[in-house]
Amino acid sequence: MNKESLVEKAYQIAIERYAAVGVDVEKALQALQKISLSLHCWQTDDVTGFEDPNAQLSGGIQTTGNYPGKARNIDEVRADLIEAASFIPGNHRINLHASYGDFGNKKVDRNEVEPAHFESWMQWAAENGFKLDFNSTSFSHPKSGSLTLANPDKDIRGFWIEHTIRCRAIAEEMGKRQGSPCIMNLWVHDGSKDITVNRLYYRQLLKESLDTIFATEYKNMKDCIEAKLFGIGAESYTVGSYDFYLGYGAKNNKIVTLDTGHFHLTESIADKISAVLLFTPEIMLHVSRPIRWDSDHVTIMNDDTLDLAKEIIRCDALDRVNIGLDYFDASINRIGAYVIGSRATQKCFLQALLEPLSALREYEKNGQFFERLALLEESKGLPWNAVWDYFCLKNNVPVGEEFITEIQKYEKEVTSKR
Ligand code: RNT
Numbered sequence: 183m184n185k186e187s188l189v190e191k192a193y194q195i196a197i198e199r200y201a202a203v204g205v206d207v208e209k210a211l212q213a214l215q216k217i218s219l220s221l222h223c224w225q226t227d228d229v230t231g232f233e234d235p236n237a238q239l240s241g242g243i244q245t246t247g248n249y250p251g252k253a254r255n256i257d258e259v260r261a262d263l264i265e266a267a268s269f270i271p272g273n274h275r276i277n278l279h280a281s282y283g284d285f286g287n288k289k290v291d292r293n294e295v296e297p298a299h300f301e302s303w304m305q306w307a308a309e310n311g312f313k314l315d316f317n318s319t320s321f322s323h324p325k326s327g328s329l330t331l332a333n334p335d336k337d338i339r340g341f342w343i344e345h346t347i348r349c350r351a352i353a354e355e356m357g358k359r360q361g362s363p364c365i366m367n368l369w370v371h372d373g374s375k376d377i378t379v380n381r382l383y384y385r386q387l388l389k390e391s392l393d394t395i396f397a398t399e400y401k402n403m404k405d406c407i408e409a410k411l412f413g414i415g416a417e418s419y420t421v422g423s424y425d426f427y428l429g430y431g432a433k434n435n436k437i438v439t440l441d442t443g444h445f446h447l448t449e450s451i452a453d454k455i456s457a458v459l460l461f462t463p464e465i466m467l468h469v470s471r472p473i474r475w476d477s478d479h480v481t482i483m484n485d486d487t488l489d490l491a492k493e494i495i496r497c498d499a500l501d502r503v504n505i506g507l508d509y510f511d512a513s514i515n516r517i518g519a520y521v522i523g524s525r526a527t528q529k530c531f532l533q534a535l536l537e538p539l540s541a542l543r544e545y546e547k548n549g550q551f552f553e554r555l556a557l558l559e560e561s562k563g564l565p566w567n568a569v570w571d572y573f574c575l576k577n578n579v580p581v582g583e584e585f586i587t588e589i590q591k592y593e594k595e596v597t598s599k600r
């Protein structure tokens with residue numbers, strides 16, 4: 183039997199197995215088809231961007247590894263994104279950083295960025311069926327230091343306020359052009375390596391800066407604010423902590439970004455979904471994989487990611503949760519890294535969508551906790567993978583591990599020659 187028929191056959195069996203526990207597989211697939219991941223452009227080039235190819239990554243984040251073939255310019259980044267997307271079923275978004283503008287050979291400082299620098303991105307995205315999301319960039323710049331929007335120096339603070347205001351205008355233009363709101367993430371690394379005795383002061387400054395930045399109301403972009411536990415070199419204090427941004431988001435109706443690497447390692451990000459959604463308009467996710475710290479390893483189908491996806495489905499919150507990826511591994515084929523993480527995220531959502539939720543909820547309502555746990559355990563072994571294979575087949579992307587050889591081919595023909 184050829185692979186296609188095998189996949190079809192396994193899918194038919196899966197439909198029946200799932201129907202027995204009250205799950206409609208086709209409905210799950212329809213929902214999965216609608217999930218757009220926001221693919222972070224910075225996995226292609228180790229967060230380098232196009233301002234200065236020799237710039238050092240700063241701001242508490244770090245890529246490790248020097249696997250050959252990293253994208254060196256805008257054309258290579260775009261080619262790699264298209265290549266990666268060709269192995270990921272469905273329609274997805276591309277998440278850009280302000281440092282990835284099409285600056286030509288000109289030096290454009292961060293307080294000078296404007297929609298024109300993203301014109302070619304908007305055209306490229308439209309031509310290739312992507313929608314764009316956006317991020318202000320406060321790291322890897324001579325004025326980054328350890329404080330940006332919370333810097334007591336009025337000029338430096340003003341510089342970053344100006345940058346972020348401009349980024350919102352760029353996001354607005356992207357959203358308008360693509361007919362879908364552009365989500366703009368604001369993350370700053372502001373913090374301190376050692377004990378600070380002015381914790382309140384810097385947070386007041388950050389709050390004031392945010393108030394200034396968000397003063398303009400837009401229709402085609404949405405703001406999200408990203409907290410972090412700590413950055414490298416800023417281990418003792420983070421101005422934009424989780425409490426800070428949760429408070430700010432709840433009070434000002436802003437989307438809170440939950441990066442799965444930005445919490446204590448035993449904290450459940452899944453558990454935050456139902457709490458945060460009650461007080462903020464939406465959630466933005468940065469799906470990542472922290473290993474001992476915010477290491478930004480490639481997302482895989484582990485319990486953390488599965489729990490997160492399940493919680494979103496159990497809250498019926500797909501329309502209020504934006505799913506972005508955020509990791510940067512420079513130690514393996516970067517396109518492979520994209521594809522693994524994206525497909526893993528989708529697999530988690532598929533399993534979440536296939537959960538026998540009505541039966542589980544019925545057990546829970548009746549206090550039948552043995553039955554609930556038993557069904558939770560048994561459902562882990564249901565043939566979700568047959569459904570996944572079918573989903574890939576129908577989306578004309580490689581089924582199973584077939585993408586490995588495809589990526590090897592691209593490596594041989596393209597990235598290894600860089
Ligand atoms: C850093 C944050 C942030 C960045 C990107 C590059 O810890 O997670 O989202 O990874 O903006």
Ligand code: ZN
Nearest residue numbers: 408441468508
């Ligand atoms: Zn992040």
